[in-house]
Amino acid sequence: MLTRLKFVPMRLLQVVPVAFGVTLVVFFMVHLIPGDPAESLLGAQATPERVAALRQQMGLDQPLARQYWHFLDDLLHGNLGQSYTYHTPVLSLIGERLPVTLLLVAYAILLILVISIPLSILAASRPGKLGDHAVRVIPLVGLGMPQFWVGVMLLLVLAVGTGWFPVGGYGDTFAEHLWYLFLPALTMAISLSPIIIRSLRSSMLNVLESDYVATARSKGAGGRALFVGHVLRNSVIPAVSIIGVNVSYLVGGSLVIEKVFAIPGLGSMMIESIFARDFPSVQAVALFVAIFVVLVGVLTDVVYTLLDPRVDLTRRSET
Amino acid sequence: MSGLILTRRWRLRARSSARDLRPWYRNESLVPGLAIIAVMVLLALLAPVLTPYDPIKQHLDQTLQGPSSAHWLGTDKLGRDVLARLLYGARVDLRVGFLAVLIPFAGGSVLGAIAGYFGGWLDIIIMRIVDVFYAFPLYVLVIALVFVLGSGESSIYLAIALVSWVSYCKIVRGEVIVARRQEYVQAARLGGLGNLRVLGRHVGPNVISQAITYAMSDIILDIMVIVTLGYLGLGITPPTPEWGSMIADAQEFITTLWWMAVLPGVAVVITGIGLSLTADGLTDLLSPERRR
Numbered sequence: 001m002l003t004r005l006k007f008v009p010m011r012l013l014q015v016v017p018v019a020f021g022v023t024l025v026v027f028f029m030v031h032l033i034p035g036d037p038a039e040s041l042l043g044a045q046a047t048p049e050r051v052a053a054l055r056q057q058m059g060l061d062q063p064l065a066r067q068y069w070h071f072l073d074d075l076l077h078g079n080l081g082q083s084y085t086y087h088t089p090v091l092s093l094i095g096e097r098l099p100v101t102l103l104l105v106a107y108a109i110l111l112i113l114v115i116s117i118p119l120s121i122l123a124a125s126r127p128g129k130l131g132d133h134a135v136r137v138i139p140l141v142g143l144g145m146p147q148f149w150v151g152v153m154l155l156l157v158l159a160v161g162t163g164w165f166p167v168g169g170y171g172d173t174f175a176e177h178l179w180y181l182f183l184p185a186l187t188m189a190i191s192l193s194p195i196i197i198r199s200l201r202s203s204m205l206n207v208l209e210s211d212y213v214a215t216a217r218s219k220g221a222g223g224r225a226l227f228v229g230h231v232l233r234n235s236v237i238p239a240v241s242i243i244g245v246n247v248s249y250l251v252g253g254s255l256v257i258e259k260v261f262a263i264p265g266l267g268s269m270m271i272e273s274i275f276a277r278d279f280p281s282v283q284a285v286a287l288f289v290a291i292f293v294v295l296v297g298v299l300t301d302v303v304y305t306l307l308d309p310r311v312d313l314t315r316r317s318e319t
Numbered sequence: 320m321s322g323l324i325l326t327r328r329w330r331l332r333a334r335s336s337a338r339d340l341r342p343w344y345r346n347e348s349l350v351p352g353l354a355i356i357a358v359m360v361l362l363a364l365l366a367p368v369l370t371p372y373d374p375i376k377q378h379l380d381q382t383l384q385g386p387s388s389a390h391w392l393g394t395d396k397l398g399r400d401v402l403a404r405l406l407y408g409a410r411v412d413l414r415v416g417f418l419a420v421l422i423p424f425a426g427g428s429v430l431g432a433i434a435g436y437f438g439g440w441l442d443i444i445i446m447r448i449v450d451v452f453y454a455f456p457l458y459v460l461v462i463a464l465v466f467v468l469g470s471g472e473s474s475i476y477l478a479i480a481l482v483s484w485v486s487y488c489k490i491v492r493g494e495v496i497v498a499r500r501q502e503y504v505q506a507a508r509l510g511g512l513g514n515l516r517v518l519g520r521h522v523g524p525n526v527i528s529q530a531i532t533y534a535m536s537d538i539i540l541d542i543m544v545i546v547t548l549g550y551l552g553l554g555i556t557p558p559t560p561e562w563g564s565m566i567a568d569a570q571e572f573i574t575t576l577w578w579m580a581v582l583p584g585v586a587v588v589i590t591g592i593g594l595s596l597t598a599d600g601l602t603d604l605l606s607p608e609r610r611r
Contacts (some may be wrong), residue, residue, distance in 0.1 A: 144591015252456025
C-alpha cells in the first residue's frame, strides 16, 4: 500500500514552481495599483512624509528584483508583514482567523455529503423516473444562485422568520460554533451539492452497468444491499476527487459567506482589510489561501490513491 | 477558478443513442434558454419604456414604502422605485456579464491553442502559468485584483479577464491536443500548409465549439462575480443600479421589506437558468457525440 504513495515526494516537488508563481502574483499585485501605491493606499489626505515613510516601509524605493527578494526572504522567515490596521504581525492574525474558516469548510463538506449521497442514490436507482428528473433540475437552478444570496435567503427563512438559528456570529464553545456555523455551512453546501450530485449520479450509473454489479445481482443481491455494498463504495471515489478539486471554490465562497453571517474568519479579515486599505493583510490572505488550495490538491491525490487500489500515480508521467 | 466549470454537463444528460438531427429550433434546451435570455435582454433594453421612474434620483420623502399602484415593488431607503432599479440593474449586470467573457475567451483560447498545437516548452510554460492562476480561489483573486485596480466597471473587466482566461486555455488546449492527431490535421500539415493556417482554418473551427459552450456557463459565473462584488461593496460604484448592491442595501430591512432582497437574486437565478439551458442546447448542436 505504501509503495503506491511513492509519488508523494514527486508531487510535492511539482508544487514548488506553482508556489513560486503564487508568490510572484501576490508580489506583483502591489504594482498593479494605479499611480503611486503608497499614496493610493494612504488616501488623498496623507502628508508627503507619511507617504515617503510608507514607500520606504514597503520597499518601493528599491529595484524590483531586490523588492521581490526581500519579499521571499521575509516569507521564508514566516514574516508576512505588519497589519496597518491591527498593528500586529499578519501571520498571528491569520493564525487567529484560520481555524474558523477551516471549521466552516469542513462543516460544509460534511453537509455536502449528507445532502448529495441520498439524492444521487435516489436519482441513480430509478433513472428517468420522477425522482431522477427532480434531482436533475436542482443543478439547473442551483448553479445560477449567487452563494451570498442563498445565505441571505436562509437567514430570511430560518433565522429571521422562525428564529431557529442565530442571524450571525461564531459563538464561544465548540457546540455553539456548530450551531452558529450551521446556516453558513448549509449555504456553501447548497451551492456546491448540485455539482457533486451530478457527478455522483453519473458515476453510480456507470457502476450500475458494470459486470460486478451484474454478478451481484445474479447472485440475488438487490435493493439497499446492492447500493451500499457495491455501488456507493465505488462511486464515492470520484466524489472525493471532485470535492478535492472544489475545495478552492469552497474556500473562495467561504470568504463571501463569512461576510453575510458576520463570521470572524479569513474571509471577513480580507474584506475588512480591503476597506481599511490594509495591503499586507490582503496580500497575506491571498497568498495563504492559494498555498492551502495547492496543498489540498496534493492531499486529494493521496486520499484518492489510498481509496482506490487501481489508481497508481507513480506511473503517471504528467499530471 | 473552480472545478464547477470542469464538470462535464453532457456526461450526465440522458443517454441518447442517435445523433441529434433535429434543427436548432426544435431543441428542447436551446429554445427555452434563448427565450429566457431574450426576455431578460428586452426587459433591460425597454427599462425606460416599462417604468416612468428614474433609478438613481432620490425621493427622501417616499422612503421604504410597500408595494402600491404607483410603486409596484415599493421604494428603497432613498425613496427610489425598486422595480425601476431592478430593470435598470439588468442593463448593468447583463452588459458586464456578457462583455466580460470576450477578452478571456479570445485570449485563453489563443494561448490554449498555441500550447496544445506546438507543445514542448511553450506548452510547459503556459500550463505552469495556468496552474498558478488556478491555485487562487476565484473570489480571492478577483477581490484582491479589484482592490488593487480600484472599483468600477473597467477594473471588473480586467480582474475577470486575468482570472478566467485559464479555463478557456485548458479547454482549448485539451481539444487541440486531440485534434492534432487526427488525420485531417496530419493531411493539412503534410500538404505543406503553414502552422498558422492549419491552426486557424483546420484545427480552430473544430475545437472552438467547446469554448463557446463553456462561455455560456462562464457568463453565469461572471454575473455571479459582479453581483458578489456589488454585494461586498467592491463592484459597480453606487448609485448605479446593480442587483448585488441592491441585495446588500436591502439586507437591513429583511424583516419587513423582504422582497427587496429576494427579487434581485431571483433575477440572477432566471438569467442563470436561461444561460444553462442555452449551454446545454449548444452542446447538443455543436458536439452531439458528447451527449450522454
